[in-house]
Amino acid sequence: MADKNGRYTKGIIDIGTNSCRLFIAEVLKNEKGINILNELVKEVEIVKLGEGVNQNHYLKEEAIERTIQCLKKYKKTADEYEVKELKAFATSATRDAENREIFLKKVEDLPVIVRKDKKMGKVALISGGGSGHEPSHAGFVGYGMLDGAVAGEVFTSPSADKVYEAVKAVNSGAGVLLIIKNYSGDVMNFEMAAEMAAMEEIEVKKIVVDDDIAVENSTYTVGRRGIAGTVLVHKMVGAAAEKGYSLEELEKLGNKVIGRTKTLGMALEPCMVPTTGKVSFELADDEVEIGLGIHGEPGTHREKIQPADVHVDHILEKIFKESDLKENDEVAVLVNGLGETTLMELFIINNRVSQVLEEKNIKIADTIVGNYMTSLDMGGFSITLTKLDKEMKELLKDKADTPAFKRF
Numbered sequence: 001m002a003d004k005n006g007r008y009t010k011g012i013i014d015i016g017t018n019s020c021r022l023f024i025a026e027v028l029k030n031e032k033g034i035n036i037l038n039e040l041v042k043e044v045e046i047v048k049l050g051e052g053v054n055q056n057h058y059l060k061e062e063a064i065e066r067t068i069q070c071l072k073k074y075k076k077t078a079d080e081y082e083v084k085e086l087k088a089f090a091t092s093a094t095r096d097a098e099n100r101e102i103f104l105k106k107v108e109d110l111p112v113i114v115r116k117d118k119k120m121g122k123v124a125l126i127s128g129g130g131s132g133h134e135p136s137h138a139g140f141v142g143y144g145m146l147d148g149a150v151a152g153e154v155f156t157s158p159s160a161d162k163v164y165e166a167v168k169a170v171n172s173g174a175g176v177l178l179i180i181k182n183y184s185g186d187v188m189n190f191e192m193a194a195e196m197a198a199m200e201e202i203e204v205k206k207i208v209v210d211d212d213i214a215v216e217n218s219t220y221t222v223g224r225r226g227i228a229g230t231v232l233v234h235k236m237v238g239a240a241a242e243k244g245y246s247l248e249e250l251e252k253l254g255n256k257v258i259g260r261t262k263t264l265g266m267a268l269e270p271c272m273v274p275t276t277g278k279v280s281f282e283l284a285d286d287e288v289e290i291g292l293g294i295h296g297e298p299g300t301h302r303e304k305i306q307p308a309d310v311h312v313d314h315i316l317e318k319i320f321k322e323s324d325l326k327e328n329d330e331v332a333v334l335v336n337g338l339g340e341t342t343l344m345e346l347f348i349i350n351n352r353v354s355q356v357l358e359e360k361n362i363k364i365a366d367t368i369v370g371n372y373m374t375s376l377d378m379g380g381f382s383i384t385l386t387k388l389d390k391e392m393k394e395l396l397k398d399k400a401d402t403p404a405f406k407r408f
Helices: 061-080 092-096 100-108 160-170 184-199 229-242 247-259 308-322 343-359 390-397
Strands: 007-015 019-030 033-046 085-090 112-114 124-131 148-154 176-181 204-209 261-269 287-290 301-304 330-337 363-370 379-388
Touching: 007 033, 007 061, 019 061, 033 061, 061 085, 061 100, 061 160, 085 092, 092 100, 112 160, 124 160, 124 184, 124 229, 148 160, 160 176, 160 184, 176 184, 176 229, 176 247, 184 204, 204 229, 204 247, 229 247, 229 261, 229 330, 229 379, 229 390, 247 261, 247 390, 261 308, 287 308, 308 343, 308 379, 330 343, 330 390, 343 363, 343 379, 363 390, 379 390
Parallel strands: 007 085, 124 148, 124 176, 176 204, 330 363
Antiparallel strands: 007 019, 019 033, 112 148, 261 287, 261 379, 287 301, 330 379
């Protein structure tokens, strides 16, 4: 948090009965404590959060909303000053209110994850979608990948308002690129957020990932779905953003990566959806489903369980038909677990993928194996192949430092 000399930027928010106050300062932390070196920001805004609390012991809905909007503004200011530590304190109006938990929930329940080390003048990248696919997408927020991630409820698209708040939080003046998985709700809400941002004169562009070759239209989708290949889009486009690519250049690069990325998955076990208490689909003990979606949407067909190599060959055959891969091409391989499948099993899958590609004289430039885009506790996996050119290969190898993906 602090530099080698103990200096860092600290912020404090005082949520009072009548007003909110923001104080930001450059401080020095040492064995004697914390000393203020330079006062950077002092702001006061009248919100009247405690209006009427003494009489009825309740915070008014309009007062809560005024305060939330003020706190969002303070958070944006803190991001602009690259505050490393931000703490908020509430006074008696909040403590005495019987509905204080509603207010505190609204303060906490902003499902937007953003980078602490905001880089000014850089195009910011945002992705997101329903929860249940962890570590996607919050796990990829950090250097070399995303600047922000927005989460909805389980298997539910985040609202346009939440995406809009993320856009405002990460924008540093060079524009924002939205990386959207092709699900109707995600596309609609992210596009609405882009329109809202445009009214604030924030330039926003989007790319839509549709790497799933299984089906053309599905339960939540017009066109092909976006699944695990999205992670490779995050990686390559994120690396390019760190290099200083413009918004238009990143949009062009992203569409190139998407066009060269093909994914197909297979499920062995359904997931349990916590909001319903039911499994997402029924599957016999001796069956697998080929090509199902990450929310349990139907795939192409079901078949009897066979040795892993047989299933891998079948999946790769379909991917080859959808791509223009030929001898001496270079690819990135992503073997992605859906939640329940063990790493040992995923490496068995990857071993066969490597054998088949070697037989076809297709070179593997990079291999990624693990749980990167899951479906709660679903048993199964997906295989992604991305045909690389020189630019994409270099970007894939570039540094990334996020909770779920690191490359040095």
